[in-house]
Amino acid sequence: MSCCDVPGLMPIEDAIDKMLANIIPIQQTSSLPLQQALGYVLAKDILSPINVPPFNNSAMDGYAVRRSDLKQSAPLPVAGKSFAGQPFEGEWPQGTCIRIMTGAQIPQGCDAVEMQENTDTNEQGVTFHQTDLKPNNNIRPIGDDIKQHDVVLEKGARLTPRDIPMIASLGISHVEVVRKPKVAFFSTGDELQPLGEPLKPGNIYDSNRYGIKPLIENVGCEAIDLGIVPDCPETLKATFEQAQSLADVVVTSGGVSVGEADYTKDILGQLGQIGFWKLAIKPGKPFAFGELDNAWFCGLPGNPVSAMITLYVLVQPLLAKLGGHTQWKAPESIPAITKNAFRKFPGRTDYQRAIYRIENGQFVVETTGNQSSGAFRSMSLANCFVVLERERGSVEVGETVQIQLLSPCLY
Known part of the structure; x- marks a missing residue:
């Protein structure tokens, strides 16, 4: 002591x-429909059953090409279209290109996609401003985001609004939760x-x-x-x-x-x-x-x-x-400069309600006022706690203190 x-x-x-x-x-534990699982804690790892994306697809609206066809420096006729959900499935003659949209499946044999802004079209076909495209230009490969069997969320994670659509993108309809x-x-x-x-x-x-x-x-x-x-x-x-x-x-x-x-x-x-x-x-x-x-x-x-x-x-x-939330963490402490004095006696860790802001790249903090344990208005105004160490006494203007930003559970 x-x-x-x-x-x-x-x-x-x-x-x-x-x-x-x-x-x-x-x-x-129980198995819940995904749309009901927000806020629950996962009881087991979620492994991806598929690759995401499940096929090579275009990152741009533009034209799918074989890079070798660009060497002739002549307009390429459009042989067909590949739209999202409607891939090109016909014969693709040499010396032609395929009109393609963002997210659409890459035609077999394509090794680059050029964005439409870098092309001109006329009756003869599509003229490409650049003929030395890099391999796989604007092509998102299969599994570029998530590979099959990847652990995408670990057991003990609490499901957030960001997690739900990601799980949905894997085709998973139910999750095991605590x-x-x-x-x-x-x-x-x-x-x-x-x-x-x-x-x-x-x-x-x-x-x-x-x-x-x-x-x-x-x-x-x-x-x-x-x-x-x-x-x-x-x-x-x-x-x-x-x-x-x-x-x-x-x-x-x-x-x-x-x-x-x-x-x-x-x-x-x-x-x-x-x-x-x-x-x-x-x-x-x-x-x-x-x-x-x-x-x-x-x-x-x-x-x-x-x-x-x-x-x-x-x-x-x-x-x-x-609740099995193994990924929970206490708020991190951040150093801040005081804009006013904070009164304190040694002996207890003191959580004082305060407001922080950033000035010239530095966190600064000031009190919300009345720090009485019965004055809740000061809590309503606060966006952080000034956490004064147990052995510390009063703090003057300009001293460094540790602050904890209020976590989302208080918003």
């Missing part, structure tokens, strides 16, 4: 390692009011569930919303039992601090066990991780920013491993 560590607080890196060491990826992790979540607290109802004295609207659900879905999980649970031990215990019967992971917001009405930690001790509680992270210190009888448990703090950051930083890698 360094002089800057806060006693009893586990470093973030240790917490993530401890969580991931316990997680065993889901083994259940079952999505099921995550049940709920908010706790008597002070929480549902949306659409007027606020009562001392109440606030429940916003956490509206951040938890899309982030869970955006990282490839099935979200099960169990609503708001009051600060009642019996009701809370019953909700935990329901949640673990429905899901692989139970996520709560609130109830993991040290207040008199924070029952989550106590009930977790009855239904399972606590792996750790309280981390060296700001915001989000009262994050809890544990195991129920039939599900994993992640307890997020109640403050909105704390809940979002701990879900993003700590729970996201857990869900990725559980």
